[in-house]
Amino acid sequence: MSDLETLVEYCDRRTRRAEFKDAPGAFNGLQVANGGRVSRIGAAVDAGLVPFEKAIAAGVDFLIVHHGMYWDMPRPITGPLYERMAALVRGNCALYSNHLPLDAHLEIGNNALLARQLGLIRTGGFLPNEGGDIGLVAANDRPRASLRARLEALYPRVTAVEFGSPNPPTVAFCSGSGNSAVPALAAAGTDTLVTGELREEWFNFAQEQRLNLYLCGHYATEVHGVGALAGELAAKFGLPWEFIGTDNPL
Numbered sequence: 001m002s003d004l005e006t007l008v009e010y011c012d013r014r015t016r017r018a019e020f021k022d023a024p025g026a027f028n029g030l031q032v033a034n035g036g037r038v039s040r041i042g043a044a045v046d047a048g049l050v051p052f053e054k055a056i057a058a059g060v061d062f063l064i065v066h067h068g069m070y071w072d073m074p075r076p077i078t079g080p081l082y083e084r085m086a087a088l089v090r091g092n093c094a095l096y097s098n099h100l101p102l103d104a105h106l107e108i109g110n111n112a113l114l115a116r117q118l119g120l121i122r123t124g125g126f127l128p129n130e131g132g133d134i135g136l137v138a139a140n141d142r143p144r145a146s147l148r149a150r151l152e153a154l155y156p157r158v159t160a161v162e163f164g165s166p167n168p169p170t171v172a173f174c175s176g177s178g179n180s181a182v183p184a185l186a187a188a189g190t191d192t193l194v195t196g197e198l199r200e201e202w203f204n205f206a207q208e209q210r211l212n213l214y215l216c217g218h219y220a221t222e223v224h225g226v227g228a229l230a231g232e233l234a235a236k237f238g239l240p241w242e243f244i245g246t247d248n249p250l
Contacts, residue, residue, distance in 0.1 A: 002038045002237045004030075004094055007062060010233060011096055014108070020101040020131030025071035028101060032069075032085065034094040038062040041241035043230035045222050046248070047095065049084050055244045056091030063244070064226050064233075066110075068097025098229070103175050104134045108228035110175035111136050114194060114221060118150055118171070126172050126188045127181060135174040135181060137188050143167050144192065144212055151194065155216040157249065161203060164191035164212035175221040178213075185211060196221040197250070219248040 008030045012018065017028050031047075042060030044051040047069040055063045069084060077085055088095055103110045106122070115122060115138045125133025140147070144166055152158045170190040174181035178195025182202045185193055191211050196218035206213050227243050234241035 002239060004034060004036050004038050004062065007038055007041075007233060007237065008096060010236065011064070011098065011229060014229065014232070015098050015101040015105055016131065017098065017101050020104065021129060022100040023071070025073065026097070026099040027068055027070040027073075028098050029096065030094065031097050032088045032093075032095040034061055034088075034092045038094070038239065041230050041234050041239055042244045043226035043241065044244040044246070045219050045226065046246070047084065047097065048246075049080065049087060051244050051246055052084060052087040052091070052093065052095075054246075056087065056093050058242060058244065060242070060244070061092055062094045062096065064096045064098065064230050066097070066099060066102060066222050066226050068099070069095065098225075100129065100134060101131070102225035102229065103222075104129070104132050105225065106136075108225060108232060110222050110225040111173040113224035113228060114173045114175060115171075117154055118147065118194075120171060123170065124188075127174060127184055135172060137170050137172050137190055140168055140171045140192070147171065147192075148214065151214055151216055155220050157217055157220075159213075159215040161206050161211070161213040161215075163207050163210050165210075168192040168212060175224075176218050178215075182206070182211070182213070185209075194221075218250055219246075 042055040042063040046067045120138035126135035171192045174195045176196045230241045
C-alpha cells in the first residue's frame, strides 16, 4: 500500500504538470480522490464508465488517464457524469488525469515513445507551448515505404496520405489530433507527420503542399504515455499495475 498524496506528488513532478499550459477543461492532476491509500495502479486513455468499471473490477484504486472527466464543466453531476463519478466513489478508485504534459514529455510522453517505436531519435521540438514543445521532430534514414510498413505492423488501422518525399530526412510526431500540426510542418522543416487523426480538409492541403501524413488512430497513439507513467510509478513504489484497454477504434 502507498499513500495517495505521495503518488500524486510524484506524477505531478514527473510530468511537470504545473509548468505546462493546457486547455482549462483538461484539469490535469487528481480529479477524484479515494480513501487515501493505493494498492494497485491502472492506466487508461479515457475517463469513462466502462474503463472505470473495468479498472475497479481489476482491483485498481488509482487510475491514470490521458483524457479526464471535466472538459465541459461546470455542469450538473447528473446522468452519465453522475454514473462515472458514482462508480469511482463506490469503488474507492482515485482518478488522475494528465493531458498535454504527457504528450510532450521527452522520456515518457506519447510522442517520444512513438518515435522510439520506430527507432528514430529526436532532433528538435515541434508545436511550441507554454511549458515546452508538444510534439517532436526526429531524424529518419529509411524510405517512407519502410516507415509505413513499420507503422502498419504496430497499429491495427493506418491511413497513409503520401505526397511528400519518398525518403523523408525527418519525421514529425503529434499524438492524438494532428489538426494543429499539419500547417506547422513547413516551419518545422519536415514534410512527414505521424499522428492519430485529422480532419478531411487536410487531404487537399497535403496534396498541394506535398506532405506525407500517417494516421494511426487517436486512441492508439495515446496509450503509451499513461502506460509509461503507471509502469514507472508502480516500479518506484513497489505496486502492481495494468493497462485498462477498451475497443475504441477511433
